[in-house]
Amino acid sequence: MVVDTNEMTISRDFRATLNGPIWALAFSPDGKNIHAGGIENIVYSWPVATLDQSEAMAGTPRSFLEKPETLKNGERQFKRKCSICHTLTEGSARKAGPSLYGLFGRRAGTVADYTYSDTLDGADIIWSSDTINALFDLGPDHYIPGTKMPMQRIAKQSDRDDLIDYLRTNTVQKEK
Ligand code: HEC
Structure with a gap:
């Protein structure tokens, strides 16, 4: 989540952990994107300022190889x-x-x-x-x-x- 620390409110929620654990979290060098890696063999990258909720991690299907x-x-x-x-x-x-x-x-x-x-x-x-x-x-x-x-x-x-x-x-x- 991105928290607005002036208002102490959640300004964006990536809903990342709904699809399994997050093992790695980092900002891009320019600070514009946030990257998250978890149980799958892909990395998610979201623009911090303009998150489109439809692309939140929770909305993407899991890519486990086997059921x-x-x-x-x-x-x-x-x-x-x-x-x-x-x-x-x-x-x-x-x-x-x-x-x-x-x-x-x-x-x-x-x-x-x-x-x-x-x-x-x-x-x-x-x-x-x-x-x-x-x-x-x-x-x-x-x-x-x-x-x-x-x-x-x-x-x-x-x-x-x-x-x-x-x-x-x-x-x-x-x-x-
Ligand atoms: C997110 C990555 C990650 C996950 C998930 C993970 N490990 Fe590890 N594991 C590591 C790392 C990194 C090390 C090396 C730690 C160090 O050098 O201090 C390690 C070390 C180990 C070691 C010691 C190996 C040695 O050569 O001494 C064992 C045993 C081990 N892991 C077992 C497991 C088992 C079993 C699981 C699943 C229940 C697991 N790990 C899950 C990252 C992970």
Whole structure:
């Protein structure tokens, strides 16, 4: 939203979060546009001064590749909550976070092609069911204070369990 701080009223509402989480928000260098990126692989850009409400984010259809209800819970958790930032195969690609390939038994902060925060680089954690569970039970900001991984918690134990099962079978080389 754009808030008029003289009147303390909402002057524009982009209705952005109605279509899933927003992970990144920034003004263009000239300050004329606001950009928002979320769960989808596209960035929205709106002129701050002349917002056309018909182009608010909430009015645009979602571009999920698969219908969430056709996926098993663990896969759905990963696709909705992690896949925008992490690959499961070798190579981190141009994603915000490191590849999760070979995650189990891996020491935190050790993917070669990824530039970690100072906090994760050299952290003592070994990734396992227990440590991944704690990461999302407590949230990255509490489990590893100072990490650049964004705040998020997965409240339900069954969702964390399903996600961990999915990761366990999908972060290793599959048999051909
Ligand atoms: C918006 C981007 C984003 C999302 C969404 C996200 N992560 Fe991350 N993740 C990161 C970043 C960035 C880092 C590196 C943090 C650092 O260097 O401090 C990271 C680090 C990690 C690490 C540590 C990896 C290592 O090599 O030590 C794990 C494990 C992890 N994420 C798992 C997940 C899982 C599972 C999900 C989904 C529930 C998820 N992340 C969602 C951005 C994200």
